[in-house]
Amino acid sequence: MSEPILQMQNISKHFGLTVALDHVDLTVYPGEIRGLIGENGSGKSTISSIAAGMQPATEGTMKFKGRDWAPKSMTDALEHGIGMVVQERGTIGGVSIAENIFLGNIDQFSTAGFVNRRKMNQAAKEILSLVGMENIDPALPTTVLDLQDRKLVEIAKVIARKPDIFVVDETTTALSQTGRQKIYDLMKEQKKQNKSVLFISHDLDELMEVCDTLTVLRDGNLIKSLTKEEFDEEEIKQLMVGRELKGDYYRSDYDGSYDKEVVLKIENGNFGEELKDLTLELHKGEILGVGGLSSCGMHTLGKALFGAVPLQSGRVTAGGQTITSEKTAMQHKIGYVSKDRDTEALNMDASILDNISIAGLDKIAKHGVITKKNERNLVKEQISSLSVKCREPKQAVSELSGGNKQKVVFGKWIGCDSEILILDCPTRGVDIGVKQAMYQLIYRMKKEGKSILIISEELAELIGMSDRLVIMKDGAISGEVTRSESLNESAVIGYMI
Ligand SMILES: Nc1ncnc2c1ncn2[C@@H]1O[C@H](COP(=O)(O)OP(=O)(O)O)[C@@H](O)[C@H]1O
Numbered sequence: 001m002s003e004p005i006l007q008m009q010n011i012s013k014h015f016g017l018t019v020a021l022d023h024v025d026l027t028v029y030p031g032e033i034r035g036l037i038g039e040n041g042s043g044k045s046t047i048s049s050i051a052a053g054m055q056p057a058t059e060g061t062m063k064f065k066g067r068d069w070a071p072k073s074m075t076d077a078l079e080h081g082i083g084m085v086v087q088e089r090g091t092i093g094g095v096s097i098a099e100n101i102f103l104g105n106i107d108q109f110s111t112a113g114f115v116n117r118r119k120m121n122q123a124a125k126e127i128l129s130l131v132g133m134e135n136i137d138p139a140l141p142t143t144v145l146d147l148q149d150r151k152l153v154e155i156a157k158v159i160a161r162k163p164d165i166f167v168v169d170e171t172t173t174a175l176s177q178t179g180r181q182k183i184y185d186l187m188k189e190q191k192k193q194n195k196s197v198l199f200i201s202h203d204l205d206e207l208m209e210v211c212d213t214l215t216v217l218r219d220g221n222l223i224k225s226l227t228k229e230e231f232d233e234e235e236i237k238q239l240m241v242g243r244e245l246k247g248d249y250y251r252s253d254y255d256g257s258y259d260k261e262v263v264l265k266i267e268n269g270n271f272g273e274e275l276k277d278l279t280l281e282l283h284k285g286e287i288l289g290v291g292g293l294s295s296c297g298m299h300t301l302g303k304a305l306f307g308a309v310p311l312q313s314g315r316v317t318a319g320g321q322t323i324t325s326e327k328t329a330m331q332h333k334i335g336y337v338s339k340d341r342d343t344e345a346l347n348m349d350a351s352i353l354d355n356i357s358i359a360g361l362d363k364i365a366k367h368g369v370i371t372k373k374n375e376r377n378l379v380k381e382q383i384s385s386l387s388v389k390c391r392e393p394k395q396a397v398s399e400l401s402g403g404n405k406q407k408v409v410f411g412k413w414i415g416c417d418s419e420i421l422i423l424d425c426p427t428r429g430v431d432i433g434v435k436q437a438m439y440q441l442i443y444r445m446k447k448e449g450k451s452i453l454i455i456s457e458e459l460a461e462l463i464g465m466s467d468r469l470v471i472m473k474d475g476a477i478s479g480e481v482t483r484s485e486s487l488n489e490s491a492v493i494g495y496m497i
């Protein structure tokens with residue numbers, strides 16, 4: 001085998017008392033696509049961001065192309081051959097797409113202090129063409145782009161610098177199948193040129209398909225590296241969680257029964273192309289799944305049921321009362337977990353404590369007084385029952401890993417005794433250990449008589465969890481199936497497309 005291109009030796013990283021990485025060795029070879037997998041908080045982003053110059057290690061050494069490697073910044077690393085598309089930061093709002101692409105590098109287009117925008121935009125166009133976005137005007141602000149296109153701009157920006165190692169951290173979660181395919185193509189192209197990829201994803205199927213080698217991390221330790229011939233789904237899952245996944249992944253019963261009582265209802269709801277005369281009822285104790293392609297209107301349906309989208313006609317009712325706003329929805333004990341949890345569901349500037357307690361203030365305010373003690377107790381209860389991995393309730397929510405952030409969102413709504421929960425892609429971007437915990441929690445809530453609506457782009461989880469499953473297409477319901485052992489994806493997918 002050839003010489004490694006990157007050697008990371010004995011790498012540790014501490015954040016205060018948190019040991020994010022504990023003496024990890026990682027080697028990458030030319031022409032290798034290496035996958036990193038592990039539960040949330042296992043250290044995947046930390047190790048890759050150290051290689052890519054985002055932060056220094058607390059301990060350990062690195063060699064890149066045979067030389068000592070200690071990049072001063074991400075720009076420095078990119079210049080010398082390691083480029084990373086980061087997990088949770090995107091493009092910067094308020095400046096143009098071209099300016100985003102050439103951030104920190106705009107001087108190349110200036111003469112005598114004036115930026116030649118025409119030249120810069122032309123160069124940006126060429127870079128955008130690398131990800132099939134040549135039809136987008138680079139002079140527009142990035143805010144006109146949706147999440148997928150913003151991610152693709154970041155990818156283009158990195159790949160345009162022809163890195164020897166292309167690091168992709170959890171980017172595919174934000175992408176549709178076409179967006180994903182673009183990334184896979186770029187990775188294959190890297191490999192063809194004998195360059196390397198470090199690929200982090202939650203999607204084990206995807207990793208096993210795309211990668212040559214897979215490294216499993218757990219709690220900051222490197223557990224095992226496997227080559228393609230050694231890939232075995234069950235073994236990898238076990239290595240990730242450090243134990244056999246005991247019990248059922250989804251629920252195990254095929255009962256599918258629930259109360260007749262309707263607790264939440266939308267009648268002839270209209271909202272542009274998203275909802276077309278849509279009628280749907282959620283019953284007490286029911287887990288109702290809503291599936292479809294991401295553009296089918298189901299995300300808007302979730303918002304409408306929570307009073308967050310003003311219907312053009314039709315109405316939403318809970319217990320006979322009309323829901324007209326998020327406030328009335330909350331008064332009717334409706335909770336809502338947004339798909340876009342970072343910007344909608346959590347206040348990233350606040351602590352875990354503040355985020356969980358905000359929706360439960362009524363419950364805390366017995367006799368009109370919110371005592372600090374009540375607040376802390378409610379929050380502690382949620383942190384422990386959901387096993388949120390954190391140092392303390394006052395820790396900033398922005399420091400938590402994706403799955404733990406999602407648990408905080410759950411805790412917020414459960415803590416205030418929601419009777420009805422609307423969950424939009426609740427397990428998006430979380431790994432199997434946390435997913436299983438969430439499925440168990442959702443099932444427990446059903447058993448307690450709560451009513452749950454799950455909107456998801458993952459058919460397997462909808463089939464696995466729902467009592468009843470409706471499929472949407474072009475703003476309307478195109479099919480409905482009930483829980484049964486024989487139900488499979490191919491029986492449902494026809495309603496979607
Ligand atoms: N900037 C930071 N401050 C404090 N703790 C952090 C920071 N970044 C990561 N951590 C912690 O380090 C651990 C590893 O995190 P991370 O590398 O993001 O995991 P992964 O990417 O595998 O989900 C987690 O416990 C996380 O909370």
Ligand SMILES: [Mg+2]
Pocket residue numbers: 044045046087170
């Ligand atoms: Mg990460």
